[in-house]
Amino acid sequence: MATIAWIGLGHMGGPMSGNLVAAGHEVRGVDPDSACRDAAAARGVQVVASIADAVAGADAVFTSLPRGEHVREVLGGEGGVWATAPTSALLLDTSTVDVETSRWSHDESAARGFRFVDSPVSGGIAGATAGSLTFMLGGETSAVAEAAALVEPMAGHVFPVGGPTMGIAAKLANNLMLFVSLLGVAEGSQLAAHLGLDAETFFRVASVSSGDSWPLRTWYPAPGVVATSPANRNFDATFTTVLAEKDLSFALAAGEEAGLHLPAGRIALDQFERLIGEGYGGKDCSLIVKYASADGTVAGFDPDA
Numbered sequence: 001m002a003t004i005a006w007i008g009l010g011h012m013g014g015p016m017s018g019n020l021v022a023a024g025h026e027v028r029g030v031d032p033d034s035a036c037r038d039a040a041a042a043r044g045v046q047v048v049a050s051i052a053d054a055v056a057g058a059d060a061v062f063t064s065l066p067r068g069e070h071v072r073e074v075l076g077g078e079g080g081v082w083a084t085a086p087t088s089a090l091l092l093d094t095s096t097v098d099v100e101t102s103r104w105s106h107d108e109s110a111a112r113g114f115r116f117v118d119s120p121v122s123g124g125i126a127g128a129t130a131g132s133l134t135f136m137l138g139g140e141t142s143a144v145a146e147a148a149a150l151v152e153p154m155a156g157h158v159f160p161v162g163g164p165t166m167g168i169a170a171k172l173a174n175n176l177m178l179f180v181s182l183l184g185v186a187e188g189s190q191l192a193a194h195l196g197l198d199a200e201t202f203f204r205v206a207s208v209s210s211g212d213s214w215p216l217r218t219w220y221p222a223p224g225v226v227a228t229s230p231a232n233r234n235f236d237a238t239f240t241t242v243l244a245e246k247d248l249s250f251a252l253a254a255g256e257e258a259g260l261h262l263p264a265g266r267i268a269l270d271q272f273e274r275l276i277g278e279g280y281g282g283k284d285c286s287l288i289v290k291y292a293s294a295d296g297t298v299a300g301f302d303p304d305a
Contacts, residue, residue, distance in 0.1 A: 001025050002150065005054035005061040005085070007074055008095075009033075009040040009047075012121070013064030015128040016094070016154045018043025023153035028054040055085035060150055062119075063093045067246060068101035075105060087113040092147055094119050094135075096175070096243075098250045099165055106139065106164040115143040118164065119151065120171035124218070125238050126228055132156035136174075138167030172251040179248050179268040179285070181213040186289040189221050194294070200225050221289035223300035230284035231300035237284040244285035245272040 001024045006017040009031035021027050021044035029045040030053070031037050037047045048054050051074065055061050061081055065071050071093055075081050081091065091114050093105060102118045109116035117139035127133040134157040137144045144160045151158055161170045188211060192202040199222040206216055219238070220226040230238055248269045255262045271288040280287055290298045 002059040003057060004028070004150075005051075005058040005089075006030075006040075006045065006064070007051060007054060007062065007081070008064035008070075009036040009045065010064065010066075011125050012094070012128045013062075014040045014043065014045075015125070016064065016121075016133070017045050017062070019128075019131045019154045021045055025153075028058070030054045050079065051081060052079055052084040055081060055089065058085060058089045060090045060092060061085055063091075063095060065093075065095045066243070067095075068097035071095055071097055071101055071105060076108065082109070082112050082114065085114075089114070090143060090146055090150070091116045092119040092150070093117075094121050096120050096171055096247050096250070097168060099168055099172070099254050102138075102165045102168040115140065115146075116164075117143050117147040118167035119147055120167050121154075122171065122174055123156070126218075127156070128154070130156075135159065136161050136167040136170040138162055138169070139164055169254070172247065172254055175247045176251040176255075176262065176265050178215060179244060179272075180264045182215040182219065182286060182288065183264065183268050183271070184211070185213060185216045185219070186221060186286070187292045189289060190292040190294075190298075193222070193299075199299075215286070219284070219286040221286050221298065221300070229300075230286055231289075231298075234305050235284045235287045235301050237282060239285050240282055241272050241275045241285045241287065242281040245269065245276060245281075248272065 003026045006027055006029040009029045017027050017029050027045045028048050029040050030048055041047045063074055106116050117137055119137050121133040121135055123133040131154050133155050135151045135155050137147050137160045148158050203220050203225045218228050220229050221231050223231045252265050271291050290296050
């Protein structure tokens, strides 16, 4: 079994690190939020006070952080991973970051003698808890093979997708598809309701027909239809609008650099930005359904609650 450092014990990192503990690994974790630390400790993670304490003697160091600037600071800042971890440790970043941050992480890690694998995941909080995430691994062949073995207790699927930054490339392209699909689910659900269809009946039809998609099965935006839908809980987040806006903006920036035309993605980004502007950045991204309704109201959402 391995000694693993885990930096970032939030909604994803907490349950993911707990699954490594359940698989028999020793996991030392660090996070600035006391509630995250307590939840991780309840899962058997040894919560420590600093990055240096977490990475001492570690075989692998995982990061699970909100944004690229946090990854850069945790890796390269004073008292960060590069300054305190043994160079024998494999570094894996499960965060969703921009391509440039991923490239920087690979290049600067290598310059300091570390092996680095970009290791983003798909499957959300439910997948993190269940140990059924999809991992997309990018890096040098031997490092990716080692990473694949380490992530197995957290994964339903593990895909080595190529060299450095190919993991994050797969994640950004996947999330572009996710959010464009979410637009279709939002609009289709409102059309069905307007035409008089029962929400659960229409969901059953669409889920076995050509309208099927992951957001339909997981986030269908009507209460009482899908157990995992945020619509059952006033659109409290399983994936916040702020995070959706971040991921999609990274995907569109990569597309713009390549000279691609991605108009559907632009529409989705505009709606996420509108939600943030209205003060709903902390609500679930599936709340964009309100822009498809006739009057901006949707079942399951009370803005005053």
